Amino acid sequence: MAKQLLSFHHLLLVVFLLSVAAKGVHCFQEKKYYNLLSLQWQQHQSGELSSCLSQKSRSVKGATILEMKHRAYCSGKITNWNKKQQKLLALDVLHVKYLQSRIKTLHSVNKNGVSDTQIPLTSGIKLETLNYIVTVEVGGRKMTVIVDTGSDLTWVQCQPCKLCYNQQDPLFNPSVSPSYKQILCNSSTCKSLEVATGNSGVCGANPPTCNYYVIYGDGSYSRGELARESLNLGTTAVKDFVFGCGRNNRGLFGGASGLLGFGRSDISLVSQTSSIFGGLFSYCLPSTEAGASGSLILGRNYSVYRNSTPFSYTRMIPNPQLTTFYFLNLTSISIGGVALQDPGFGKFPGILIDSGTVISRLPPGIYRALKAEFSKQFSEYPSAPGYSILDTCYNLSSYEEVNVPIMKFQFEGNSALQVDVRGMFYFVKSDASQVCLALASLSFEDEIAIIGNYQQRNQRVIYDTKESKVGFAAETCSSM
Template sequence: MSKAIPHQPLMFSLFHILFLLILITTDVGHCFKDNKVLILKKFDQREDSPTPRCLPQKSRREKSLAILEMKHHDSCLGPIKNWDNKLQERLISDNFRVRSLQSQIRNAASGRTEGLSEIQIPLTSGMKFQILNYIVALELGGREMTVIVDTASDLTWIQCQPCKSCYTQQDPLFNPSASPSYQSIPCNSSTCQNLQFATGNLGVCSLDPPTCNYDVSYGDGSYTRGELGREQLNLSSMAVNGFIFGCGRSNHGLFGGAAGVMALGRSDLSLVSQTASQFGGVFSYCLPSTEDDSASGSLILGNDSSIYKNSTPITFTKMILNPQLSTFYVLNLTSISIGGVALKAPGFVNGGTLIDSGTVITRLPPSVYATLRAEFLRQFSGYPPAPGFSILDTCFNLSGNAEVSIPTIRLHFEGEVEVNVDASGVFYFARSDSSQVCLALASLSSDDEIGILGNFQQKNLRVVYNTKDSVLGFAEEVCSYS
């Protein structure tokens, strides 16, 4: 008599099949959650050292590139007595910069030039509250000095002797009379006549001597005034002869020890345009974390991607060419995804998005921001809410958590370019104990305003500006100077 076939192996197999199906289903559910882990203790505010650490900044030359160490501007400051006030003031001034920038864009789009001095990008107002965040060192006329990097500015300027009215800076003031290579620019020159394109104001002739005077006034009442000059500029020992800059004799604003501003805009007077023969109109930066004063990144002038330390391939999107906004860097932001969920909002089709190294918090059209906020709250749930903080209206109490899992924010640009926002760029820590942590994005006043990609969301990215080919590239990179 034959043996009965045992049923146990069949039951065992069916059990394993069901178990695998459950695992697969669970994994499918998780694949919709595109998250990053944020360690909260990294964002605790520390006591600053009593001595500012603005200088020296490092620089080096590799191949045909100039590489400048880039630091957050807080490394130039003294001790912070009240972190809560400082963080609030940063956002207040950042909001003022955005309003002034939107006013400038509206006037440029309408063809108006009058009153531009009243609505220029508030470089000095930003520094009043220490928010134009990143600095590098350069050498002008044989003197090393620290300057603030700004991609939305078109005239590089520094404070000069004799100074009628100057703010306090760490380096000695530049003395053009002591430099044999310095030359004043005459008022009848084409450079002086074209000054309005870069500053919004016509060059003014002084009588004795007949030199070209510039005047840049900002919306908060701060300003820089002086004469246009030419001087030898050295960037990582690479000489730029006859560099045109503003020699500021009267400057109002608190710049936290920096000597002036390095202009990386697109006008003929910007550093990018003036060094095009050396660097091909290409520069890139990697903005370091703002949580660690010792952190540094790099500003690289020139086009050789083998120098970069990116961990993902560089992908390029087109710059939007708008003759009325020709000095700005504008991109076509086509969508944003939160945790893998693509957002749909009418604001994505309006006028492009400006990328700016001087604006801190990214601004989005109201329709886009409302959609983003709703999806973020849907995915980041279970944490008690906290009061809004200045321009930030979506805040949480994360105290008591060592780390949290946050939805990945991914920016989508024309040409299928995807940019992941670093985990450190998702939340703004209003309080060091994590009791008030806010989504670091804000809404514009209307969908007619142009969006702005701020530096808070550009951290730990290699951002490549190629003005010759009118493209801008992104890649992930852990920022460091070395």
């Protein structure tokens, strides 16, 4: 079985390599080596962490690169990592429930194209789980915003604010920006909201501005006016960018100023910057140890990917009723080189890849097969009680080295995502006495499967909306 050796001791590693070499070259080629437990201690340390607000950016010909960080671990003071991990997992459960509900709602659009929901802007996202952030400039003001591939509208909190949650940046003040322009409700831009959502923008009074209202599954929301403003992504300027100026906002958004929407509708950042970046973007999501950062790249200059392995591409699956989301055709999963034998891979209508979901969700039948094979290959370690949606857990507190089977997601077109070891386990407890496999089962076979951001760590994931394909390449995310 293909395994990854995680060890503190170089001597033990050398001995193991010699033993592997004696067994044959093929086994050696399928192994990787990580220091899992030392990483785990780094990501659970307490104290003041670095701020997310002073992030780097740079531009090269044909591309803009923004530093990307994990919001939960780069600002504020974390005094109890165990509770933090448990809270994030509980919120992820709520997020996925709402996402499934939102998808079912979009499927229920009637023949006239009018949805039975009263939510005027699509999102499908619960913001507490949107952990990855970048810094941009809106009207010349720095704003730290959450990156979301499952949303379309970009919005930030604005003055005057009827109700605003606490954020680390000053609120955006449109009255002092000469480039700020309100969008009227009878404009084509306001009416374009109906194309993405089945509902038109709401008209305000005196002046008749185009108002938006985004509501999330837990009651979190943002409402305000639709407007145009200059947006700077690094040194790249985007004029007359359509965004939401939030006057009434409530929810678990952390200290972020708002949301950056990377969905596929006409109002998303990807569509609005298509003439500049060619509809292509990518990210490398860092793991959660203190100080870790990744990058968000926009544009078609492939020379910026010199730190990545070659990309393997798979096509995006079109879904006329769920046009804002990114769907892929998952054909199989292998554990330690053993492919799961389950007929369910050919039955479900694609898997959603999402930067907002934390833990990947699989159809019950496929998850049972995965759990059985992983448990078989990891049987030398003592089990631990499950936690929340995670039911494959172990007590690793007595171990310095752990042999972990390699996990691969296979997609149409012979494309593969090899899960980094940092995306394999969820540490419920900081002493490693409750470490769980970071995947979970959906409740029903007909629900939409999801690849969460945990399994995307230390991978360069590239989205080419013009060619309608997604690519994967191994990359160790690091600061710029």
